[in-house]
Amino acid sequence: MAAAGVFVLSNDQPFPGLRPFGPLDRPFFFGRDAQISALYRLLNLSRFVAVIGNSGSGKSSLVRAGLLPLLAEETDQSGSPLWPWVGMRPAGMPLQALTRALLRLSEKLSTTDDPAIAATRAELIAYHLRASSYGVAKAVGEMDQTEGKSIVLLVDQFEEIFRFASAGAASGLAPEGEARQRDEAAHFVQLLLEASRSPTTRIHIILTMRSDFIGDCARFQGLPEAVSAAQFLVPSLTRDQRSEVITRPVAAAGATIEASLVEQLLNDSGDEQNQLPVLQHCLLRLWERTRAPHSDESAPDTQPSVGHIALVDYEQVHGMAGALSQHADEILSKELPGMEPLVARVFRALSELDRDGRATRRVLSFRQLEAETAIDGDTLRGILDRFRADDCSFLTPSPAETATLEPETRIDVGHEALLRHWERVSGVQGATGERGDARPIGWLREEYRDGQRYRALLAIASDDDTKHALLSSDQVDRYWNWWNESPRPAAWAKRHGGGHERVEQFLEDSRTAAERLKQKQKEEEKSRRRGRLATIAAIGMGTLLVFMGVGAVVISQQKEQARQNAMVALLQSLGKAARSVRDSLNRGDISVTGAKDVIAWSEAIMNEVPDGKQEVDSVKSDILSVNSDISVVIGDYYEAFNQANSANKLAMRLVNFYPQRNDWQLLSYNSLFRLADARLSIKINPENISLSLADYRAAQTVAEKLVAATPEQGDRLFELAFIHNKIGETLQYQKDIKGALAQFRTALEIAKKSAAVDTRNITWQAYVPSTVIKMANALTYESPPDMDGAIATYSEAISMQEDLLKQAPNNNVVQSNLANGHRAKGDVLVTRWSQRRDPHDLDDAMKEFSAAISMLEELSEEDRENATWLTNLGPSYSHLGSAYEKAKDFPSALAQFQKELTVRQKLAKKDPTNERWQKNLENARRKVDQLTKQVASQPQPSPQP
Numbered sequence: 001m002a003a004a005g006v007f008v009l010s011n012d013q014p015f016p017g018l019r020p021f022g023p024l025d026r027p028f029f030f031g032r033d034a035q036i037s038a039l040y041r042l043l044n045l046s047r048f049v050a051v052i053g054n055s056g057s058g059k060s061s062l063v064r065a066g067l068l069p070l071l072a073e074e075t076d077q078s079g080s081p082l083w084p085w086v087g088m089r090p091a092g093m094p095l096q097a098l099t100r101a102l103l104r105l106s107e108k109l110s111t112t113d114d115p116a117i118a119a120t121r122a123e124l125i126a127y128h129l130r131a132s133s134y135g136v137a138k139a140v141g142e143m144d145q146t147e148g149k150s151i152v153l154l155v156d157q158f159e160e161i162f163r164f165a166s167a168g169a170a171s172g173l174a175p176e177g178e179a180r181q182r183d184e185a186a187h188f189v190q191l192l193l194e195a196s197r198s199p200t201t202r203i204h205i206i207l208t209m210r211s212d213f214i215g216d217c218a219r220f221q222g223l224p225e226a227v228s229a230a231q232f233l234v235p236s237l238t239r240d241q242r243s244e245v246i247t248r249p250v251a252a253a254g255a256t257i258e259a260s261l262v263e264q265l266l267n268d269s270g271d272e273q274n275q276l277p278v279l280q281h282c283l284l285r286l287w288e289r290t291r292a293p294h295s296d297e298s299a300p301d302t303q304p305s306v307g308h309i310a311l312v313d314y315e316q317v318h319g320m321a322g323a324l325s326q327h328a329d330e331i332l333s334k335e336l337p338g339m340e341p342l343v344a345r346v347f348r349a350l351s352e353l354d355r356d357g358r359a360t361r362r363v364l365s366f367r368q369l370e371a372e373t374a375i376d377g378d379t380l381r382g383i384l385d386r387f388r389a390d391d392c393s394f395l396t397p398s399p400a401e402t403a404t405l406e407p408e409t410r411i412d413v414g415h416e417a418l419l420r421h422w423e424r425v426s427g428v429q430g431a432t433g434e435r436g437d438a439r440p441i442g443w444l445r446e447e448y449r450d451g452q453r454y455r456a457l458l459a460i461a462s463d464d465d466t467k468h469a470l471l472s473s474d475q476v477d478r479y480w481n482w483w484n485e486s487p488r489p490a491a492w493a494k495r496h497g498g499g500h501e502r503v504e505q506f507l508e509d510s511r512t513a514a515e516r517l518k519q520k521q522k523e524e525e526k527s528r529r530r531g532r533l534a535t536i537a538a539i540g541m542g543t544l545l546v547f548m549g550v551g552a553v554v555i556s557q558q559k560e561q562a563r564q565n566a567m568v569a570l571l572q573s574l575g576k577a578a579r580s581v582r583d584s585l586n587r588g589d590i591s592v593t594g595a596k597d598v599i600a601w602s603e604a605i606m607n608e609v610p611d612g613k614q615e616v617d618s619v620k621s622d623i624l625s626v627n628s629d630i631s632v633v634i635g636d637y638y639e640a641f642n643q644a645n646s647a648n649k650l651a652m653r654l655v656n657f658y659p660q661r662n663d664w665q666l667l668s669y670n671s672l673f674r675l676a677d678a679r680l681s682i683k684i685n686p687e688n689i690s691l692s693l694a695d696y697r698a699a700q701t702v703a704e705k706l707v708a709a710t711p712e713q714g715d716r717l718f719e720l721a722f723i724h725n726k727i728g729e730t731l732q733y734q735k736d737i738k739g740a741l742a743q744f745r746t747a748l749e750i751a752k753k754s755a756a757v758d759t760r761n762i763t764w765q766a767y768v769p770s771t772v773i774k775m776a777n778a779l780t781y782e783s784p785p786d787m788d789g790a791i792a793t794y795s796e797a798i799s800m801q802e803d804l805l806k807q808a809p810n811n812n813v814v815q816s817n818l819a820n821g822h823r824a825k826g827d828v829l830v831t832r833w834s835q836r837r838d839p840h841d842l843d844d845a846m847k848e849f850s851a852a853i854s855m856l857e858e859l860s861e862e863d864r865e866n867a868t869w870l871t872n873l874g875p876s877y878s879h880l881g882s883a884y885e886k887a888k889d890f891p892s893a894l895a896q897f898q899k900e901l902t903v904r905q906k907l908a909k910k911d912p913t914n915e916r917w918q919k920n921l922e923n924a925r926r927k928v929d930q931l932t933k934q935v936a937s938q939p940q941p942s943p944q945p
Helices: 023-028 033-045 059-076 094-109 115-131 135-141 160-170 175-197 211-219 223-229 239-252 259-269 273-291 311-316 319-335 340-349 366-373 377-387 416-421 443-461 473-484 490-495 500-538 541-587 592-607 614-633 637-657 662-682 686-709 714-733 737-757 762-779 787-807 812-836 839-862 867-886 890-910 915-936
Strands: 048-053 085-088 151-155 203-210 231-233 351-353 359-361 410-413
Touching (some): 023 059, 023 239, 033 059, 048 211, 048 223, 059 151, 085 094, 094 135, 094 151, 094 160, 115 135, 135 175, 135 203, 151 175, 211 223, 239 259, 259 273, 259 319, 273 311, 273 319, 273 416, 319 377, 319 416, 340 366, 340 377, 340 443, 366 410, 366 490, 443 473, 443 500, 490 500, 614 637, 614 662, 637 662, 662 686, 714 737, 714 762, 762 787, 839 867, 867 890, 867 915
Parallel strands (some): 048 231, 085 151, 151 203
Antiparallel strands (some): 351 359
């Protein structure tokens, strides 16, 4: 045991398992000598060093067990540089963590142990850190014995600061609380940057950060430049180095390992960095097996001697692939029998899919964990103590560091490798969770799914128009069972958006209403039976038959009419809810799964009401059109087509019955263009183009009738302009560019009339330059393409949008349209450059892309959860990256593709069930990987001091 309270490797246990190596583990840390030397040289050149690598690449171990012991050796040697150091993690309280770290540094350098002085020192450090961005330098400058020393501040797992900055909304904080967290994160970063620049005190900042978070650095002013200036990218270990990792700790502990096992371990671990913690855990399992008598029946009669690790041991621990999962399962089944539901709640609380779809740790205090899981304290301590034991290190802190867990003790997962490799957490590979796929999806995705379901319920419960009518009896039963299958305390609900009491009351009210309905139906049936018996006693059978025939019809008609009236009212509320869900889906507030739930609910309710009545058919047609929109957003184009087709059939039935009803004509218009849109989304081929064009022209005829009926109504003019644009775009598919341009010009004149109806209606105003952009697009399809005319037309549209933005500076739609205009113009400039090779075209294209990015970044910053801005921002980064690539500026291109990857990760995390977003993410990763290799093959400049 080390005095610092961390279990130290020794001859009894030379492998750390999942936990990183620490400074006192240096005698058992091998395979990194060259990397330690390189990192030391970089530290001498720069005062801000970022150690970057994949999860599991050994970043923390390299610094803690490699660099820091080397600095300690120098400090202890007379005449050598002095390197006092202190380490920290941002976790969920970055400024508090930094305060505690500097207090420990002060105590190291202090010449007194007076508690009163220590308390004053802590207050002074906290004051300096909050007072200004120079707080670290000021606090260190006032410490004892700093002269001539190079202070090293290690900020391990720096990516936690990004999660902290974004965690406010997810944890249910009020807007001001979210803002405070973002401000604290920004202030923390500035403190580190200014510390590394201090002219009076030599402070070195070392960060360790996962490489998939590097794009997030752009969220903080000055951080990307600092990280880029002195970055140490942790390289993969060679086969010989990995052999040292395996064999030398065994030899240092006085034991031996079978050569064939070493080869097997090398082959199975490969050269992927993220396999290192898995390898260390496997080695720990092998070591523990040789230290204890074999108890399993499958073991050979001749046991390996203690201190010798053989291939047969590797087979018994299930090899590299299964050692970690088998070990965790063994603890669960043998040492915590019957407690799997409780353990599941613990690991679901301590892990999450972050905003970019990455499995990450979620640090909680013991008090928070107890509240979220609803597990009593003693039972929870028992579970945590077993999983944080030194033989597994699945959780932290270790028993050596914290013997007894206190309410404020922070609990963390030992390494993300556990989240990736324990099947109970990660699920079976390929499992979808869809109906018909019985494979477990894992605790992590179950928690994500439950959170989505809860937020959908919260949205419904918060809407006064729908909360009393949306759930049918079957859905009430399903959701009531889900709510009660596991504790859902208020602390758990806060994690997923709060509103616990509203959701609980909503479910309770829905269940009560459903039970009352069932009871009422039973009583009505009993009443009918009693009436029949009384009638039989009073009159003859012949008269009874006549009475029953007439009376049943009357009762049935009364009941059916009441039921129809209720269902129409319900359908109308459902239509409003569907629109709300569609808008929420566009903003990214609800997932594909949640949207599918709403579609399923609406279809179930619509199926309970037969078609044929006009008021029913009109509402159903409207809902089906909205559902078609939802299906398009989630990429289910076949379902969108079917929904639009059903909406159209209902609308046409109404129009044929009473063609003078303008509202029913509008239903026809809405279903026709959606039907054509969905068909083209499924496949663009000559047949679909022809059919869709016919539907668009039919919608045009309807729109013209509506305009003729109300010529001064702006929205009718808007709809007519819209359908002309649709026809123009379809004619482009047929390569009828002349016809397309004619349609766009007609649309433009109508859009101008719509805009003139109400100059305050920004949507109508914005449609004018949007139509001009369509005209510019068409010019690029001419034969030969009119690139000059297209660029001039784009410039005209951009100028109109800029004028409109001055009138409505806070209008997000206008800003988004302007950004898309800049990007479209940039694309054409790139195309013209490829034909003429005029460098000015490429430079101008980059300016256009940069302008688009600037606007979309501003929108994304204002609303971080809005999927619309992200889906526009990702391609903008990609287009700028491609332009840099054409200019042979590969580092700049890589930077843009990394930003695109970050956006794609955010979208993929938002909704893991969205196949389109997942595919975009894979494509972005492929681009980054390819360009990273290209950049790495080029000579890099040496970092400057």
